[in-house]
Amino acid sequence: MSEEFTRNQKILGSAAAFSVCLLLVAYLFTLVLGFLSLKSPADPIGDPYFTILELLIVVIAPLMILVMVVVHYKSSPGNRMYSLLAVVFMVIMAAITCSVHFVILTVSRSIVADGFPWASQFFSFVWPSVTYALDILAWDLFFALSMLCASPVFRKGRLENATRALMIVSGILSLAGFIGVALSDMNLRNIGIIGYAVVPIGVFLLLGIVFWRNRDEYSMQLSSVEQTQS
Numbered sequence: 001m002s003e004e005f006t007r008n009q010k011i012l013g014s015a016a017a018f019s020v021c022l023l024l025v026a027y028l029f030t031l032v033l034g035f036l037s038l039k040s041p042a043d044p045i046g047d048p049y050f051t052i053l054e055l056l057i058v059v060i061a062p063l064m065i066l067v068m069v070v071v072h073y074k075s076s077p078g079n080r081m082y083s084l085l086a087v088v089f090m091v092i093m094a095a096i097t098c099s100v101h102f103v104i105l106t107v108s109r110s111i112v113a114d115g116f117p118w119a120s121q122f123f124s125f126v127w128p129s130v131t132y133a134l135d136i137l138a139w140d141l142f143f144a145l146s147m148l149c150a151s152p153v154f155r156k157g158r159l160e161n162a163t164r165a166l167m168i169v170s171g172i173l174s175l176a177g178f179i180g181v182a183l184s185d186m187n188l189r190n191i192g193i194i195g196y197a198v199v200p201i202g203v204f205l206l207l208g209i210v211f212w213r214n215r216d217e218y219s220m221q222l223s224s225v226e227q228t229q230s
Contacts, residue, residue, distance in 0.1 A: 006073065009070055009073050010070065010074075010211045010212070010214045011211075011212075012066070012070065013066070013067055013069075013070025013071075013073075013074075013207070013208075013211040014207075014208045014209075014211035014212040015208075016063045016066040016067045016070070017067045017070075017204045017205070017207040017208035017211060018204070018205070018208040019063055020060055020063045020064055020067060020200070020204040021201055021204040021205045021208060023056055023059060023060045023063070024060065024197060024200060024201045024204065025201060026056060027053060027056045027057070027060070027197060028197060028198065028201075030049055030052050030053055030056065031045075031049075031053060031197075033049055034046075034049030034050065034053065037049065044124070044125065044126065051105065054101045054104055054105050055105070057097060057098075057101050058098050058101050058102060058105075061093065061094035061097050061098050062094055062098070064090055064093075064094065064143075064146075065087070065090050065091055065094050067204065067207060068083075068086050068087045068090040068146060068150060069087055070211060071083055071086060071087075071150050071153055071207070072084055072086065072087050074153060074211075074214065075153040076153075079152050079153050082149045082150070082152050082153065083149070083150060083153050085145070085146075085149040086145075086146045086147075086149040086150035086153075087146075089142045089143070089145040089146035089149060090142070090143070090146040092138075092142045093138045093139065093142035093143045093146060094138075096134055096135070096137060096138035096142070097134075097135055097138040097139065099134075100131050100134050100135050100138070101135075103123070103131070104123060104131060108122075108123035108131075111123060127184065127186050127189075128184075133181075136177065136178075136181060136189070136192070139174060139177075139192065139196045140174050140175060140177040140178055140181075140189075140192040140195075140196070141174075141175070141178075143171075143174055143196045144170070144171040144172075144174035144175045144195065144196070145171070146171075147167045147168070147170045147171035147174070147200075147203070148167070148168065148171035148172075150167055151164045151167040151168050151171070152164070154167070154210070159206065159209065159210060159213070160210060162206060163203065163206040163207060163210060166199060166202050166203045166206065167203055169195075169199055170195050170196065170199040170200050170203055171195070172195070173191055173192065173194050173195025173196075173199060174192050174195030174196045175192075175195070176191045176192060176195065177189045177190075177191050177192015177193070177195065178192070179191065180192070
């Protein structure tokens, strides 16, 4: 029963990881279309692209938590502290970013339409603003820490080594986004976007493959045990 439960967890983790990978591709594709629709680079991305981007983030973040939970189940006893921290940091990231984007989707437009002079300082993604700062905190810090803490779990074979390497790159680039915050240069801050939106496409793709292979390993082990008992 324990082996079968673990196998099911791996299947769920694989499905979640592949889903995150596909949704990140959809996010980048929508982002590119949004930028191409702008008359000026200084203009904010408008609808329908902006709303699609917000919805994708609200869906992606919880799936990332699920993937990190499976990573925690996968980890060896010696790495459990790091994998648990990865889960905790990912939960914090998801809580912040989902709250931010839900507020943007639901109440920000009516508040801006009412003409409050301070609205843009709270609800825009033009620096400096409160929501922008919170989203940077979520992704450039807590997502980065989650990736870095999860990376020691993967050490067996070439595939896991590649996964670990991409996780480290993702975490470092995400943290590097704070350079733009320190210098108030959001072009430099885009380094962080590469870290949490581009590189993770490869990270979650590899995680999905790792989980799927583990599923096959558990199936073969279970079959071997059953044959031995018979």
